[in-house]
Amino acid sequence: MVPVPEKDEIETGAEPAFPSALLAWSSVAILLVMGINAFLDRQIVALLVDAIKLDLGVTDFQVSLLQGLAFGILYATAGLPLGYAVDRFSRRWVIFWGVFAWSICAVLCGLSETYGALLAARVGVGLGEAALGPAAYSILSDLFPKKRLALALSVYSIGSLLGASVAYIVGGAVISWAASGGSLPLLPDLEVWQIAFVVTGLPGVLIAFLVFAMPEPKRRHTLVAEGAPFRAVFSFMSANARFLTCLILGSACMMICAYAGLSWTAVILHRVYGWSIGTVGLALGLWSALLGVSGLLFNGAVVDGLYSRGVRDAHLRYYVYGFTVIALSAPVVLVMPFGAIGFLLAMAPIKILGNFIGVSAAALQIVTPAELRGRMSAVFIAAISITGLTIGPSFPAFLTDFVFQDELAVKKSLVMTYLTFAPIGAGLFYFGMKPFRALSAES
Numbered sequence: 001m002v003p004v005p006e007k008d009e010i011e012t013g014a015e016p017a018f019p020s021a022l023l024a025w026s027s028v029a030i031l032l033v034m035g036i037n038a039f040l041d042r043q044i045v046a047l048l049v050d051a052i053k054l055d056l057g058v059t060d061f062q063v064s065l066l067q068g069l070a071f072g073i074l075y076a077t078a079g080l081p082l083g084y085a086v087d088r089f090s091r092r093w094v095i096f097w098g099v100f101a102w103s104i105c106a107v108l109c110g111l112s113e114t115y116g117a118l119l120a121a122r123v124g125v126g127l128g129e130a131a132l133g134p135a136a137y138s139i140l141s142d143l144f145p146k147k148r149l150a151l152a153l154s155v156y157s158i159g160s161l162l163g164a165s166v167a168y169i170v171g172g173a174v175i176s177w178a179a180s181g182g183s184l185p186l187l188p189d190l191e192v193w194q195i196a197f198v199v200t201g202l203p204g205v206l207i208a209f210l211v212f213a214m215p216e217p218k219r220r221h222t223l224v225a226e227g228a229p230f231r232a233v234f235s236f237m238s239a240n241a242r243f244l245t246c247l248i249l250g251s252a253c254m255m256i257c258a259y260a261g262l263s264w265t266a267v268i269l270h271r272v273y274g275w276s277i278g279t280v281g282l283a284l285g286l287w288s289a290l291l292g293v294s295g296l297l298f299n300g301a302v303v304d305g306l307y308s309r310g311v312r313d314a315h316l317r318y319y320v321y322g323f324t325v326i327a328l329s330a331p332v333v334l335v336m337p338f339g340a341i342g343f344l345l346a347m348a349p350i351k352i353l354g355n356f357i358g359v360s361a362a363a364l365q366i367v368t369p370a371e372l373r374g375r376m377s378a379v380f381i382a383a384i385s386i387t388g389l390t391i392g393p394s395f396p397a398f399l400t401d402f403v404f405q406d407e408l409a410v411k412k413s414l415v416m417t418y419l420t421f422a423p424i425g426a427g428l429f430y431f432g433m434k435p436f437r438a439l440s441a442e443s
Contacts, residue, residue, distance in 0.1 A: 019215055024143040027214035028152055031136045034099055034211075035156065037204050038129050039163030041106040042071065044171045044200050045122075046266045047277055051175075051193040056115050060407060064397035067263045070119045072389025075126035076382045083134045083378050091135040095211045098131025103204025110190065110197030134378070142217035158293055161355070164262070165289035172281015174199050179277070233375050236368070243367065243439060246432025247316070248380060251360040252387035253425030254319065257326060258354040259392025260417045265347065268411050273340035287344055288351070295352035303359050312440040313433040315363035320433070322353040323426035330418035334411065343411070350418065360384075367439040395420070 018024070045052075045067050052063055085094050105124030112118040136156060144152045178195040187198065237244055266284055269275045275283070299318070306314035329349045336342040361377070368376045399413035400406070 018145055019143060019217060023215060024152070027139065027143055028155055030210045030214050031132075031140070031156055034095070034132060034207060035136070036163035036166050037099070037207050038102070038132055040167040040170060040200050041102060041125055041204065042129065043164055043167035043262065044196055046263055047168070047171045047175055047281060048193040048196060049267045050271060051191070052118075055191050055193065056118070058115050059401045060397040060410070061394060061401045062115060064263065064393040066119060066122050068259065068389045068391070068393035070122040071126040072386055073126065074123055075130045076386035076389060078127050078130040079134060079382050079385075080378050082131050083375075085131075086134045086138050090216055091139050092211045092214070092216050094131050095135045096208050098128045098135070099204055099208035099211070100128075101131075102126075102128025103201050103208065106201025106204065107198050110194040110199075110201065111187075112194075133381075139214070139217060142219055143215075157358070158296065161292040161296060162289055164292065165285040167285075168266070168281045168288060169285035170281075171196060171200060172278045172285070175281070176276065176278035230375070233372055233379070236372055236376070237379075240367070240435065240439065243432050243435035246428045247360065247363060247436075248383045250316070250319065250425045250428035250432065251356065251380070252384045253421040253428065254323070254354065254356045254360075255384045255388025256392040256395065256421050257350070257418055257425075258356070259388045260396050260414055261347065261350060261354060263393035264396050264410055264414050268343065268414065269340050272408060272411055273343065275340060283340075283344070291348055291351040292355055295355035296358060298352065299355055300358050300362075303362070312437045315359050315366075316429040316433045316436050318359065319353075319356060320426050320429045322356070323422045323429065326350050326353060326418055327422040327426070330415045330422070333415050363436065367436070367442075392417075 045063070049060070049063050052058065052066070053060070082094065082098075102125045105121050105128060108121040108124070109118055112121055140152050140156065174196050175192060178192040178199075182195070184190060184195060184198060187195075190198065266280050269280045269283070270277060299322075303314050303318050306318065311317065326349070329346065333343060333346040333350075336346040338345070361380070364376060364380055365373055396410065396413035396417050399416055400410050404412060
């Protein structure tokens with residue numbers, strides 16, 4: 001069935017009543033499950049790097065393309081047309097086909113026998129996952145009144161952080177099971193990494209149908225969104241070019257640092273420190289959950305506190321200091337004693353500060369007119385995602401393969417990534433502080 005336009009839902013007139021709290025929060029729960037599944041399929045590659053290299057005879061840099069470029073190119077760029085589909089067609093059907101498509105492509109990753117086939121399947125995973133976010137935000141905005149929307153979106157966002165932890169824990173368990181002799185009844189000859197893709201991808205085919213257990217709510221507040229033409233977006237960007245350039249490029253630097261850590265921390269624990277994949281998955285799952293959620297709440301609370309006390313550039317000022325902390329912490333990662341535990345302790349400040357997206361997005365929302373926020377958010381997310389997903393995983397791999405030419409130098413490569421992009425990000429946010437102060441005062 002093909003999604004059809006919902007003309008009845010964009011008619012003007014009295015706002016429809018909100019559904020019951022039970023129905024609204026059950027929808028959050030369903031979207032939360034889908035978000036966890038998305039992160040599972042997205043992050044599983046981080047635990048499979050050495051297994052894929054051994055079986056397919058590829059390099060760290062080639063595997064980094066699976067984590068970054070192949071996944072990210074359509075994940076980032078497809079958000080804009082999919083955002084249009086979300087505004088025009090049934091959002092439940094957009095979500096269904098997105099979840100179904102990425103799950104099938106995840107299974108195809110496991111059935112791939114060549115690097116080229118695996119690369120193509122990862123592109124499909126990225127395209128499918130791009131559908132979930134815009135549709136989820138749109139539906140939740142129509143299920144909750146404004147006074148409760150922030151909490152609903154926060155629960156959904158925290159679920160994404162927990163999804164990365166579930167990916168590590170479940171992925172590590174599946175890999176350990178397959179490595180100890182586990183096999184699939186109809187596919188007995190698959191390698192360990194192939195089994196991991198199939199087992200983690202298949203549930204999504206069924207999870208996709210959960211979307212029909214939630215309502216397709218009536219759309220709200222459409223007159224403002226329809227009243228602003230696209231030229232208004234370009235006019236706003238042109239008038240505020242310095243601030244937007246600094247905000248987007250600075251956030252892209254933070255995204256590069258975040259994805260570099262997501263892609264190579266597991267490899268360092270396995271390759272450099274000799275931990276088993278099962279141990280790596282469990283340890284990183286708990287580590288990511290603790291620092292991810294606490295970082296998200298801590299960063300947002302500090303910035304909100306500063307801004308409420310009159311620090312009008314708090315969102316950018318905080319990350320000028322944050323980037324400085326990352327740059328100072330990076331060398332400690334190389335010299336910290338106590339083995340793998342010391343490595344994770346030294347990485348903790350970087351992990352906490354890496355949960356930046358709420359702060360950056362809030363800065364954008366503060367200065368953007370209401371009728372432009374949706375499209376400006378799409379531009380912002382597309383720009384930082386395509387940069388973070390393409391450069392973040394591949395820059396450390398490039399250093400490992402072509403500069404150090406030693407796969408055990410991956411920790412040094414990760415540190416060099418932080419030392420390269422943290423100062424650039426700090427400078428960009430610093431030069432964006434003055435225009436942000438002026439725009440904040442006008443808003």
